[in-house]
Amino acid sequence: MTKTRLAALGAAALMLASPALAHVTLEAPQATAGSTYKAVLRVPHGCAGAATLKVRVQIPEGFIGVKPMPKAGWTLDIVKGKYDGSYQLHGNTVTEGVKELSWTGNLPDDYYDEFVFRGTLTDAFAAGSTVYFPVVQQCEGDKTERWIEIPADGKTADDYESPAPGVRIVAPAK
Amino acid sequence: MLRLLARIVLAAIGGAMLATAAFAHATLLDSDPAEGSVAARPPGELRLAFNEPVTPLAVKLFAPDGREAEVTATARDNDLLVTLPADAGAGTYALSWRVASADGHPIGGTTTFSIGHASSRAAAAPEASAIAPLLWLARIGVYIGWIGGVGGAFFLMVIAGGRRPAVADRAVLGLIGVGAIASALSFGLQGLDAFGKGLGDLGSAAIWLAGLKSGYGATLVTGAVALALAAGALRFPTSRLAAGTASLALLTVAAALTLSGHASTASPAWAARPALALHGAAAALWGGSLLPLLILVSTRQPQAGRIAQRLSGLLLPTVALLALSGLTLAFLQGVTIASLTGTAYGRLLGGKLLLVLAMLGIGAINRRILVPKAATGDGVALGRVLMVDVCLLLAVLAVVAGWRFTPPPRSLAAAAAASHRHATMLHIQTARGMAMVQFSGQAGLDIWLTGADGRVLTAREVRLSLANPAAGLEPMRRQATLATLGRWHVDGLTFPVGGAWDLRLDVLISDFDSLSFEGKLVVP
Numbered sequence: 001m002t003k004t005r006l007a008a009l010g011a012a013a014l015m016l017a018s019p020a021l022a023h024v025t026l027e028a029p030q031a032t033a034g035s036t037y038k039a040v041l042r043v044p045h046g047c048a049g050a051a052t053l054k055v056r057v058q059i060p061e062g063f064i065g066v067k068p069m070p071k072a073g074w075t076l077d078i079v080k081g082k083y084d085g086s087y088q089l090h091g092n093t094v095t096e097g098v099k100e101l102s103w104t105g106n107l108p109d110d111y112y113d114e115f116v117f118r119g120t121l122t123d124a125f126a127a128g129s130t131v132y133f134p135v136v137q138q139c140e141g142d143k144t145e146r147w148i149e150i151p152a153d154g155k156t157a158d159d160y161e162s163p164a165p166g167v168r169i170v171a172p173a174k
Numbered sequence: 175m176l177r178l179l180a181r182i183v184l185a186a187i188g189g190a191m192l193a194t195a196a197f198a199h200a201t202l203l204d205s206d207p208a209e210g211s212v213a214a215r216p217p218g219e220l221r222l223a224f225n226e227p228v229t230p231l232a233v234k235l236f237a238p239d240g241r242e243a244e245v246t247a248t249a250r251d252n253d254l255l256v257t258l259p260a261d262a263g264a265g266t267y268a269l270s271w272r273v274a275s276a277d278g279h280p281i282g283g284t285t286t287f288s289i290g291h292a293s294s295r296a297a298a299a300p301e302a303s304a305i306a307p308l309l310w311l312a313r314i315g316v317y318i319g320w321i322g323g324v325g326g327a328f329f330l331m332v333i334a335g336g337r338r339p340a341v342a343d344r345a346v347l348g349l350i351g352v353g354a355i356a357s358a359l360s361f362g363l364q365g366l367d368a369f370g371k372g373l374g375d376l377g378s379a380a381i382w383l384a385g386l387k388s389g390y391g392a393t394l395v396t397g398a399v400a401l402a403l404a405a406g407a408l409r410f411p412t413s414r415l416a417a418g419t420a421s422l423a424l425l426t427v428a429a430a431l432t433l434s435g436h437a438s439t440a441s442p443a444w445a446a447r448p449a450l451a452l453h454g455a456a457a458a459l460w461g462g463s464l465l466p467l468l469i470l471v472s473t474r475q476p477q478a479g480r481i482a483q484r485l486s487g488l489l490l491p492t493v494a495l496l497a498l499s500g501l502t503l504a505f506l507q508g509v510t511i512a513s514l515t516g517t518a519y520g521r522l523l524g525g526k527l528l529l530v531l532a533m534l535g536i537g538a539i540n541r542r543i544l545v546p547k548a549a550t551g552d553g554v555a556l557g558r559v560l561m562v563d564v565c566l567l568l569a570v571l572a573v574v575a576g577w578r579f580t581p582p583p584r585s586l587a588a589a590a591a592a593s594h595r596h597a598t599m600l601h602i603q604t605a606r607g608m609a610m611v612q613f614s615g616q617a618g619l620d621i622w623l624t625g626a627d628g629r630v631l632t633a634r635e636v637r638l639s640l641a642n643p644a645a646g647l648e649p650m651r652r653q654a655t656l657a658t659l660g661r662w663h664v665d666g667l668t669f670p671v672g673g674a675w676d677l678r679l680d681v682l683i684s685d686f687d688s689l690s691f692e693g694k695l696v697v698p
Contacts, residue, residue: 022275048201048202048203048225049201049203049225056685056686058686100686109225134686134687136685136686146682146685146686146688148685148686148687148688149688149690152604
């Protein structure tokens with residue numbers, strides 16, 4: 001129990017330390033490998049004041065069985081393709097699936113919204129690593145915000161202006 | 175209990191996060207004058223439009239010559255208004271701004287615009303300021319005081335000695351006075367020059383203080399001591415004390431010269447500074463004697479011929495010293511035959527040499543013909559020739575004063591070497607590829623990108639960001655354009671200051687894939 005509480009406090013401290021409030025981020029900052037992950041993409045603003053017309057997410061290799069949650073007022077598009085590797089899902093071998101998701105609609109700069117999808121984090125991800133979901137935000141007037149920067153070794157998302165939203169993989173609880 | 179506490183803390187943190195989650199960073203939407211635009215006249219005010227209200231943190235304006243000008247910034251609605259100096263000269267300005275967004279997160283950038291015409295720092299630097307002629311005149315005045323005044327006092331007290339007409343004293347005192355006034359004015363002018371201000375700001379105490387603190391300030395103060403000593407020497411009752419004081423004044427002038435200026439900074443200093451001191455002392459000895467001697471001759475002093483003969487004997491070693499120290503300095507300054515005509519510094523030196531040669535020629539005639547003649551009582555011809563000599567000396571001083579505005583060849587060579595380094599490429603190697611960055615022209619950069627496989631990297635977009643945190647310059651961001659296959663180009667860059675700039679390239683490969691290169695770009 002004490003361990004859990006410490007972990008929770010640690011996580012809270014991590015959240016507090018991250019100044020990523022103005023960035024496109026994921027609501028749950030960590031997940032366990034081999035588990036289902038509900039990704040809630042938080043879009044806090046448009047592109048330099050322009051309304052968001054499209055939100056595109058690239059699904060990282062190893063995140064399988066992806067299903068987006070439909071969203072009122074937004075059209076969903078799913079791009080499927082072959083994975084680089086093959087994965088086991090409920091006893092079946094999976095070699096292809098969702099590679100990209102996109103929502104098309106209208107989100108004025110003054111509003112905040114969330115875009116939700118879910119999938120399985122395979123064992124391909126080691127505990128301690130971070131899985132990134134690069135996001136491209138397309139706005140009115142051909143403006144674009146790309147949240148696609150993946151920190152280099154020794155750097156964190158804080159070192160970048162437009163980091164890709166990421167989720168940290170933690171070891172499963174014993 | 176602990177668990178409850180932890181829950182409360184977590185809830186509080188969660189609440190804080192929720193409360194701020196909807197805030198966004200401010201973004202610069204527009205600027206007026208627009209980024210990279212050229213205005214015909216000083217706009218008076220610069221407006222930066224953001225998407226939300228901002229609070230200015232640090233706003234700095236860099237003038238075309240790289241100097242920082244003071245500006246005030248006020249926030250109004252979503253705009254940041256920066257008052258620009260009304261007397262802003264032509265050239266390219268860089269405004270570095272750092273503001274706090276509504277969420278307290280600071281953002282920054284550098285906006286550039288031009289007045290009259292675009293300029294790069296290197297091209298703008300030699301631009302003469304409006305006060306340059308005054309600086310030049312003041313410097314001539316200082317030299318008149320040092321050479322004519324201090325040198326004149328030395329001649330009267332040490333070389334001539336004995337009785338002398340009051341008019342000679344008055345003339346030398348007059349020259350000392352010219353030097354004193356010019357020295358005093360120089361503090362203010364030097365300060366104006368340092369701040370890049372116009373004559374209107376001469377009333378500000380900060381300007382005068384800056385002039386006093388400048389390298390030339392120490393020279394002026396020491397020179398003023400020499401002037402005071404020389405003036406005192408003329409007043410002392412006993413001739414021995416007067417001669418001693420006048421000699422001390424001459425040495426003080428020599429010391430003053432070594433405290434600032436191009437020549438004093440030539441290396442090696444152990445050679446440059448003594449050479450400069452000897453050169454100055456010899457010049458004062460020779461130059462200072464001309465006017466008093468002219469007065470002695472033209473007022474038909476009985477001892478004039480004898481004194482002229484004594485001086486004549488003294489001048490031969492003096493001229494030799496002058497030539498030797500002068501040659502040493504020219505060598506240290508990197509003067510070559512080619513630079514005599516090829517550089518402004520060299521042309522001034524050439525002009526000075528011609529004038530001095532003319533003076534030497536006159537000196538030779540004086541020595542052979544006119545001085546012996548004057549010794550027998552006929553000083554009319556010597557007087558006329560001395561008049562010409564005094565005029566030539568004045569011309570020499572005017573030329574020497576002009577050196578303040580020209581870098582010596584050694585500096586030009588250093589600048590050329592720097593621009594050669596400048597021409598070498600910056601290589602940035604990462605695991606995913608390599609970027610090569612090279613200056614093209616004064617204000618452009620060429621960028622070549624190669625992938626990890628060594629092939630040309632096909633990029634959709636290349637963004638450049640340049641910042642100089644050491645100088646307080648926030649990043650300038652530019653979009654590169656594809657010039658030819660594999661070569662990206664950025665134009666219209668302004669580097670308000672030299673040194674190592676943080677360069678960052680963001681290269682967009684595909685919608686979701688980008689790579690970045692970071693390195694230090696050395697700007698001379």
